[in-house]
Amino acid sequence: MGFLPKVEFLNSRTVEPVNRIPAELVEATCQKMAITPPKKARKLIDQMQQEQPYLMAYLLAAVEREFNRAEAELLYYWGLVIWQIMRQGTPSPRILSPAILNKVERDTFKMLKTLGRLKDRDLQKNVELIFQNRNQVEILKVVLEEIMEEDDEEIREEYKGMLFLYLHILVECFDR
Secondary structure, three states: OOOOOOOEEEEHHOOOOOOOOHHHHHHHHHHHHOOOOHHHHHHHHHHHHOOOOHHHHHHHHHHHHOOOHHHHHHHHHHHHHHHHHHHHOOOHHHHHOOHHHHHEEEEHHHHHHHHHHHOOHHEEEEEHHHHHOOOOOOHHHHHHHHHHOOOOOOOOOOHHHHHHHHHHHEEEHHHO
């Protein structure tokens, strides 16, 4: 029987659906972003830089550590989409700080290290449990599906999980 060892992962809490952004809003925002002209996208990126400077710094640091050009573009795009989705919610997302980003990243990697020690069948069960207990599950589902279905040959299969992980961290930071 699978169990999740006691790990401080965002307080290992079961999240109540407080301020959960509905699937319809997530989908509508994703569709809107998919057809956004490049000039308008550039303005949104500039706005995100103004409103969330540490978000941009975090994405840049992740790119420098992990990803090639195509993967970096995908990470930036989904970072922008997540920020747009979270801006639609109530309340508006707080300004991310290095302390929040570092804590959530540290807790996430600590949780992953613990999960890595479990048997494969338990790992799948526990990852599903963690995923189900996230407040912004609709955002995470869309991001995961889109990244896993990405068919750009420059996006390495073995890096899709890392892309999702960094984006998951952003969602968790905004949702705090």
